[in-house]
Amino acid sequence: MKFKLFLFFLLTFLIVACCKNEAPKKPKLVVGIVIDQMRYDYLTRYADRYGKNGFNRILKGGFSLENAHYNYIPTYTAVGHSSIYTGTTPSEHGIISNNWYDKFLKKSIYCVDDNNYITIGNNTKNGKKSPKRLLTTAITDQLHLAQNMKGKTIGISIKDRSAILPAGHTANAAYWYDGGNINTWITSSFYMDKLPKWVEGFNKKNNADDYLNTTWETLYDIKTYSKSRDDNNVFEGKFTGQKSPIFPKDLKVLRTKNGNFNLLKSVPAGNTFTADFAKAAIIGENLGKSDLTDFLALSFSSTDYIGHKYGVSAIETEDTYLRLDRDLADLFSFLDKEVGKDNYTLFLTADHAAVHVPAYLQSLKVPAHYLKTKEIRDFLLKTTKKYFNSTELIENVSNYQIFLNKEKVEFLGLDINTVAQKLADEVVNFSEIYKAVTARTMQTTNFTTGILNSLQNGYNQKFSGDVLMIPYPATLMRGRTGTSHGSGYSYDTHVPIIFYGNGIKKGSSTKRYNITDIAPTISNLLQIEAPNGTNGIIIDEVLKR
Structure with missing residues (x-):
């Protein structure tokens, strides 16, 4: 009897041990989050002002690379998004800038323009786009190929290039926002002939007016924004119609002279609006609901527009990130509910960072x-x-x-x-x-x-x-207010990379990693072939084994 009990407990122990050592199940959804123009130090600079459920949730529960960099020049939006998702640099993937001079066509071209296609969603020309200039596959393509073109891949961003390039060549859809007097999310006939009903429904119920017929005031008492410069200073740009770059900003008045719905891109609510659309996509496309792995490539662009106008040390920039932290917390909670806490993996990074306003540096006698x-x-x-x-x-x-x-x-x-x-x-x-x-x-x-x-x-x-x-270093081609990016210096290359969720360890690393390491790492997690131009490495220390 004792021997039988011993065997029973031994077998039970072995079964439990084996189960514990099984490889984690593949996630049902991968969410790639790119925050346009986010410096790494925005994580640390505003750390004590972030809530528990946004940036801090994935920092505490995921794996953070504290010394991650872009390893090429130029550090622009299209190049960054391409490099994140292809695991390689412009030398291979071919996206060498946002716009560049084509020495064969003898003219300047835009990275995703393609006259072979038409706009789906309205009658403008703003949907004549495709990823044809991206010469390698993206991780999104590789996931589709590995699943025999099953599963879904969706790209979403206010900017067309930030939706199109991450989604790759085989995407089910990429959507971007057409502002001005149009106010619709659109796509290209490269992907489809007609908008899905859920997109049509979102456009009909569009709440962009609610975000613009209001006033942008600081989330907290403006006196508490001690990590930023004084509100009224000569280093920040202004909206047309403003006498000075100060709070509060009456968006209902300003929109009339600042492109109407285009103004939404340049205020924090543009990020909230993007998250609204992403949540509608998750529900409308049933992402994360099948036995396959879906992929949502999501890019928040308003941080870039705001950074360009106001610079690194502006109250506007700080307030934008405090609000984005709330948007992320809401999105993570939504994913928990709709997909399940253990059913998704995400990574969060940036397409580039930014330099302090050179005029501001000059005022401090810093070379610029x-x-x-x-x-x-x-x-x-x-x-x-x-x-x-x-x-x-x-x-x-x-x-x-x-x-x-x-x-x-x-x-x-x-x-x-x-x-x-x-x-x-x-x-x-x-x-x-x-x-x-x-x-x-x-x-x-x-x-x-x-x-x-x-x-x-x-x-x-x-x-x-x-x-x-x-x-x-610290050289820009622009006016003396606001900032930009594009160099190979650390202020432009040092960005956050955080992995979180299914298959990801908890922890952090100060080892040097490159942006091109994200795609092979996620590929290894999914047990699929990496993109065909990849020259990054697998970041083994972030993965559960």
Whole structure:
């Protein structure tokens, strides 16, 4: 009898032990959250003001990478979203900027424009889009391929590029917001011929007016915003119709001179509105309800519009993140209820960060600069006139790149590499340019560390220019209010990466990781092949085994 009891308890122990060691079931839903222009230090700077159920919930219950960076130049929105989801850099995926000069078409192009398709949702041209310029697969594509094109992938953002590029080539849909006087969520005929009923219903019940026919006041007493500059200062932009950039902001009045519904993009309610649509998508598409894994690629864009206008240290920026924290808490609670706490995995990151307003830094005697495109172009034309007796050798200057007129260079009997090298040698004498290299150097030299490595990761042999320039740190091409991004310096590259939910450990790491490590990590979690251009690594320490 005792022996039988022993065997019974032994078998019970072994069964329990085996069950404990089983690999976690795959999530029914993966949610990728990208917060446009979020610096890593927004997590720490406002930590004591966040609630328990937003950022702090996933920090406490998930795994945070505290030293995660972008490993390429330029750090722009389209490039960031592409790199997150493909696990590679512009050198491979081909999205080298938001807009760039196409040396084959001889004109500037936009990353997701595609005249082969029409708008679905209204009669504008704002839906003539597709992901055709993304040359590799995304993790969203790989999930579809692994499930024989079953399961659903949906991309959502106020910005078209932030919805389209993450959703990949095989998405069921990508939706973005058409503001102005239109006020509808739209898509492209690349995905469908007609909006689903749930989208039509959302557009009919659209509550954007409720968010705009109000006043933007600070969430808390404005005197408590001690982590930000004074409300009224010369470093912040203003809405048209404002005499100064201060609270409160009467949105009902301001909308008449600021693009009507477009104003929603530039206030915190734009994030809330995006979350509203995401929740409608989860219900309308029954995401996370089948035995397959669905994917929701969600991007919050209002943080970027607000950051550009007001800068890193503005009360507006702080208030936006405090409100976004509430939006996230509400979204997480919604996921718990609709999908189930143990049934979803999410990651949260940013497509780039941002620099402090250079004029503000200058006021503190911190080195910072402004660069004017016309001045550098004039400098370059003088250079080609001096050394090659021609002002027709340069075809385009954009995104800190010089595109040479190869036909003219050849016609004059010049060597393209000689011309490019001379420009690279001379342009570093321009006051705001710190470094410059040629395309030839990018192709023949392997930079393994530092900012030239980032430049090389962003260089695409087929699409990039003939000379690539790097400005001094804290240099912008814009007016003296607000901020921007695009560099390979840490203020633009250091972003949060937080994993949370099914299959994710609790903890944090100060090891250096790259943004390109997200896609292979999620691919490994899902036990699927990584995107076909991936050169990131699996972050093993975040995954339960």
